[in-house]
Amino acid sequence: MAIEAIARIHNELPSNPPIEGFVLADVSIKKSLVIPEDDYGVEVLTSLELVDAQTPAWGTFSISSVGRESEEWMEHCTGRIKVALEGLDDSVEKTAVAPTTQRALDRRVWYEKFAEIGLGYGETFQPISHIRSDPPSNVAVATLNLRSTAGLIKGGESAYPLHPASLDGAIQLGLIACHAGRSEDATTAFVPVQLPRLYLSNNIDDLAGDKCTVVAHGEKRGIRGAHLDLQLLGPNGEVMLDAEGLRCISYSSAAKTTEDRTFSSPFTRLVWRPDIRTLRNGRAREMYPAPRDNVKKAPSWGITNKLAHFLVYSMYMMYGTLPEDDMPKPSGDVGHFFDWIKRKGQSDNSELMQEAREYAKQGLLLNKIGELVSEAPDVIEVQAAKLLHDSMADILFERRTGIDVVISEGLLTPLYKEGLLMTGIYPQLHNVLAGVAHSNTNLRVLEIGGGTGGATRIAMKAFNGPNGIKSYKDYTFTDVSAGFLSGARESMADLRDVNFSVFDIEVDPVEQGYVEKSYDLIIACQVLHATSNMKRTLTNCRRLLKPGGQLVLVETTENFIVPGVVVGTFTDYWSGIPDGRVDAPFQSLASWDRTLKEAGFQGLDVVLDDFPEPHNTTSVILSTVPPEEFPVSGEGTVQVLHSGSEAPALLQHLAQERASSESRVVALFDDGHLLLNASEEDFSRFQQLARQSSSLVAITSSGVAKGLNPDAAVIPGLLRVLQNENPGAQYMSVDIAADNFTIEAAEDQQHFAKCIADYESELNGATPSPPLDDLEGNPKDRELSWQDGYFSVSRHVPDTGFHSQHGLDSRKFKPDTMHGIVVPRSKSSCLFEEYTPSTSIHM
Template sequence: MEYYQKLAQRGVHLDTNFQAIKKLWKNKSEESLAEISLPEKILSQTNPYTIHPVLLDACFQGIGITLLEEDQNITYLPIGLDKFTLYENTSHTHLWSHVKLRSRKSSIQHTLIADVEIIEPQGTIIATVEGIQLSPVSPETLFASSQNTYTDWLYGIEWRQKQIFTASSEHFLTPQKISDRLTPRFTELVNKTEITYYQQLLPKLDHLSLKYIIQAFQGMGWKFTENQSLSKQSLTIAKKYQRLTDYLLKNLTEAGILNKIDDHWQVIKTSNSATIERQKQELLKEYPFAEIELTLLHRCASQLAQVLQGKCDPVQLLFPQGDLSTATQLYQDSPGAKMMNTLVQETLSVALETLPQGKKVRILEIGAGTGGTTAYLLPYLNSAQTEYCFSDISPIFSEKAKQKFSDYSFISYQTLDIEQDPQKQGFSAESYDIIVAANVLHATENLEETINHVHQLLAPKGMLLLLENTSALLWLDLIFGLTEGWWRFNDEVRNDYPLISAQKWQKLLIDREFEHTAILKPEQKQGETVSQQSIILGQKKASAPKNWLILGDKDVFAENLVNYLQEKGQYAILSQEIDNLDEFQHIIYLGSLDSPEPSNLTTQDLETASEIGCTNVLTLVQTLANSSTPPTLSIVTRGAVSTETEDILPGLTEASLWGIGKVINLEHTQLNCRCIDLDTKIAPEKQIQALLSVIESTEKETQVALRDDQLQVSRLVRHGKIEPYKLEIPQNEAFKLDISQKGTLSNLELVPTSRISPEQGEVEIKVGATGLNFIDVLDGLGLLPFEREWFGVECVGEVVRVGEGVNELKKAIAF
């Protein structure tokens, strides 16, 4: 089939058994339809499957046809999916796959998302796969060769002491107090000479922008002669730029160049004779500091006609071949950017003035982009008390930032689309004390939903520090307004323009349950002319007392925990029943703490206790899985985990809960599941204090152990250099792998054996390599419920002897 030939040309070679697509169609809207049949060779294998793996793989292959026009050097690998739904439990050999690729949020979004419907021949949908995410990877990354030996592949768990920090947002000043503190400073900055000159420049840049707009319309066929009647229908404008075109025409009308009459425009004034280049040079001479603004404006606006017609990608104008330098200079080094970024930095510093020692602040920057604002903030943050997350929708910006900010050890990088639910992207609710968003939130489709997502990420009393353009600047519209995100708005806050005033931002925050807000303003009215950008602060409400459910038996520890929480003003109950869970914000599972002593433990005791504990937790998770407001879940054990400091583990029967806890973290991230192992040697009150400090902490630690009054966390670390244990190979004779005594793999040995002549239909293979399978490990550890007389399931080697009736394998390589 031609499709598989095209895949092969891109270096993707599929075995014939996996070439199950028989017919394939694609339309221009990035949809595909594939007819799929199970290859004849494996028709007999359908019995155990509802959807055979080969058929399912072919359903996903349909995504590939939508990507064939992408860069041939890029391969897309699936990295996750949102939801799989199976509607019918019947085996099939013939199916149809309908693939729809979701629209990219912007041209710089690299992760692709697709939805797949799996349909039986009569047209009934039997399964859907929603939100398949595919990430691009280059051949260099995919096939990178490594000189590492197998010893570099070995990792182990190491327990390390760590101080657990609790929330710091309760120590911040209110937005109004911060604003009052900084008003004199804002006034001082506004009155600086370079800002005064910059204020004079801005309207002249807008005037130059009018000339670029006229030039663009002329390039598309309009003639700007006096009294000329012009029709928008005569222009070939791409659908996604209709809003931008209307906005440009509105600016020409407000400038007195055009007059709108019904659905036509009449030219009432022609532009003066000064050419764009001449006016640009005059501005550069008068304002030499404006080279970046003029360069970027010319690069983008001179191609305005091509952009409006869909013939030019504006992202390539902003970031040619991925070069962020010019845009970074505008965001970071222009006089206006310097002033506003300095104010953002000083606002953050004032907010953190009252942060006590021993508290850590968690800061998230949304849409950090080129790092223009980040560069002002990081040098003023205390590395010992700060966790800073640099986030953006595009991994390109994060990769550039990693190089730019490599000297800062307290910064992490994460991809975040603030228009989507953050918890589905690996972010925990209420996990940040401060969120910084500089010139980014306006570029989202729905501001109410966006602010809801921001609110969701903020800790109680957490602070939003918002820097936004709050009035129109035509020259900026001809730069950033060419991108799709600028005009995607679709909410009740905005009508025909993506930016809103500072007062509207403030009202929006209040409507979205921010308790305190403030707008940072200079004292003097003339300073408002530079307030095309504004700093708006919003503080989330303090949290109400939490409801705690303690699941377990009525023992002394559980009752003391309930009493401790109640004394702190929290609502807490002890129960063994898993019902009415929606009213709780925290659930602590203590149901397996009553462990039998290891010295009296039988195999049956171990199996029974593990089964009861895991079944209880599994039932709990299944109940919580569909909760609209899931609580946090903490699984508590006592002496169940080895940190390599214990002589014995008194809670051995509880160890299996840690396995299920790890699975919960992978499959139900919304529960923020923690496994916490207490120390039997520590006083109960200290155990309770340590337990609650972990649950209420700002850290995202999911595996914590209390040992010797210290909290320890697990880390996956590369194993130290080890000397490989080599078995001695018998010389000049046949041998086999055996074990002297089952229970440990160190008892494996190679022992001589006699060669057996192959009987009818058999072959003898000289083994070159053999696979170590899980069943072999279980056998060596003595855990199989039956006996085997050999190790090994598969091998690669050379056929050296054959039995009677074997004619085709006399000289062959065996697999």
């Protein structure tokens, strides 16, 4: 930027001798400048001050940008610059370094190492090849591709004395030299922060053509520093770039603070939470109603919806009823938006649109619009919608874009950060993701269309505990645009096991290098609707998920007119038109259920809303890939046993579930038969049962999770021992928080029995070694709790406050000194009775 500025000034002089090159000095890089590839970009200011523009004197420059959120200017870089003129500037020394090297290096290995330490260079920014190193002198030499971006940008790129990708390649070689060519020594990423001096030729195209030689010397200094010397040499040894003392610092040290906190407290607490894999939608909606803050905002959302109808009809009257010759004829997305306005104005007979028509006939519509705006002046959507309405002539006649209009009043960032439409659903997204993370603590996660990272931040709060312990194996952040990835990589530098990759969900994932059935969870927040074929999009999602894997969507499903008014002029809003989504890119819940099932999902498993009805607009949708069906050996038998004199009503539902193994046993232990003081005969019966059963489900009715009767905990403890000693069989314990196994509703009884069979089927399909995990280390839940109509699973989570609450010093804590205490109870003589749907027989 500074080079372009001083070159323009020089070329405008009356007498302007040819520029041989440029010299920069005292360059200070203060903060990285992230350039997003989207509609609104970033506003940058380059300032250059020259004492005397008539001579090749030094000028002082600075480069700044305005922050989207703060709207404050931020200075990124400062320094001095001057032009070097042919035959007139003898102050520039251009002595070439002799590129003597010895050892050849593997280019692929080094770019993989760069990606591993956080420098994920795409293909365009991998311009060096034929790398050689001289380890004793910390010098490296390589061939540099000066045209790595050729043909990528439609219409061609701007002119550069040296393309940024080429300069980046030289710095990459400097980092290789810094580590003496040994990739195993590279454990941290370095970024440039200061440059004492740089000379850059203005004739690189004439001197080198497509390729040149780059020579780099590097050395580490101090704990976090590295210094690089770089040269680009032409075919005859001409110096085309000479950088001295480029100082770099490590930026990865901050990322280690999270790891240092891991297991900082040795205490854990056993926490029971709903198993979202079996949670029915009705129960989920009872547990997670519309967030309280959203309930308070709901009236404002109703005003916004009414205002949107009035604005649409106002725009239709102003522009959609003009004579054909005077009517605007916008193209692209704005053309689709105007077609929508005309359709709504002509054929929408909803109550609100009819009201707008009546006010228009009376000449009161604009007055009513002003009244609605005054009723909700702080709602960002209200401000943006009114602004776009008032600027619609410029938009429809394509003098300005909708994005330009919103940015001009500083509303774009607040719209995405504070708007009801965008952020009202975030609390519900957190609830769903926290539930998924609790059910599976070793998730492989793929986020589609991460964009500015709003949903990513919600996910990371759900997946990371206060002790730095995470509930995901790896998290891959993707976007169709590479422009978002650099900003995301910087903002998430402190997170572990986060990958960044370009991904287009409308293209075959395998063709893009992704592996089928490799993820446990896919997150897509307000992104899948912006595709042209929903079935193909969802099919691609399903292909990437493992059996039993889950898809979490955030999508607007109601009140389509509000987003149409607010963002209907933005790029890609109308992508769904080829798929039949003509009036909005969104789908109703019924349509989502249908398309999910067509693509191979189970449909709508859980749906949570942002606002209470009738103001609900956006939903979190959880859908699951059907789990793998494990083969059943023979017909199988089911033995349902109970220890009391009267068979509970639940037993009939348990007995009717299909057997999943040759000898499946379901045994109900009432409070009088918990094996604490079992007689020799009773214990012998239990031993025989455990030996002969290929699958044993032990059910108690003691409310252990609620702390009602801790005696029942002996049953899962005993089954853990059996599982370790006999990994070929499968054991599972279930506790019901009710008296005498009472589950009132028949629907709940059926759901309970079906889920027990599903849990057991998963266990019987698990790899027997190791007994508690599958090959990827995912735990198989063998201890369950049923309460309030849903299953819960337990996890040990760090309890950072335990030692401070009880005055304990965690440094002196010794786990082997903690002992449990159990209180025996008296037992009756009969351990089990066998139940069949027709009779009950004493064993």
